[in-house]
Amino acid sequence: MKKRIIAFRSDCPISTALDIFGDKWSLLIIRDIMFKGLNTYGDLLKGGEGIATNILADRLVLLECAGIISKAKHPDSKAKVLYQLTPKGADLAPILVEIIAWSEKHHKVHPEAIAFANEIEKDKAAVLTQIYSRL
Amino acid sequence: MKKRIIAFRSDCPISTALDIFGDKWSLLIIRDIMFKGLNTYGDLLKGGEGIATNILADRLVLLECAGIISKAKHPDSKAKVLYQLTPKGADLAPILVEIIAWSEKHHKVHPEAIAFANEIEKDKAAVLTQIYSRL
DNA sequence: TATTGAACTTGCAAATTACAAGTAATTTTT
């Protein structure tokens, strides 16, 4: 595991969080692992919005250093690496859920997201329980 | 009001949200307005983590374009501008609350934040009601 | 054994950020 120093600007919890995942890509990687079940480098690369290969590599190292994801042996092949969320990473679920709810309320998003947002509104705890059970 | 085009990478709700506030500073500005009651350019500049003046100006324009904050006349002086959250901006509160809870659980943060995180854990709805009532 | 696939790395141009200084319109002080 590569080591990377994360510089924290202050001891404010919001600032601390943003020092870890406050950029345009990190939470999308976490989304892909958490909701789309993507867990190899190649899948994450093709994942969605077209992340550059060097940026993906950089963020994976960073997220691993932050204890949000971990690398494991892939059951199918030695050439593959399995990326998965740690408990700390799984604990980001409530944040993502609130982001989804906010976006759905204030922006046009895709139909599936609307359905998911409705589920959240009905019973947020149940949605979170379901997410955690999958991880 | 200046116009700025925000490029959306996809219609995913998380991606959409990150296209608006997915950077190291935007949510800190929102935090300062929401929780610290800072509402002038100068106050936000001295706000906390040392944002650069051009970046602050840039983000304020962006957040206004996104409908998250609005500019108003300051009651004290014509030289001042009052920045405040719109309802859309206030709706970011649950996201910030979850971020605070996550950081407090997984990182060392300042004592006040711990107290706030405990309040959140006890009764999240009450905390949110209180935040909304202040806005 | 040769080709493909997976997970990266490297090099460089383009964009963004940070720092320092400057400007214009008030407001306060003298």
Added chain:
DNA sequence: AAAAATTACTTGTAATTTGCAAGTTCAATA
């Protein structure tokens, strides 16, 4: 009333980060 200080920015430039294309290494398949 004139001078000094505030307030909200803008501008210039260096440093950092990002994005794109190509290359490398090891493993798996033909």
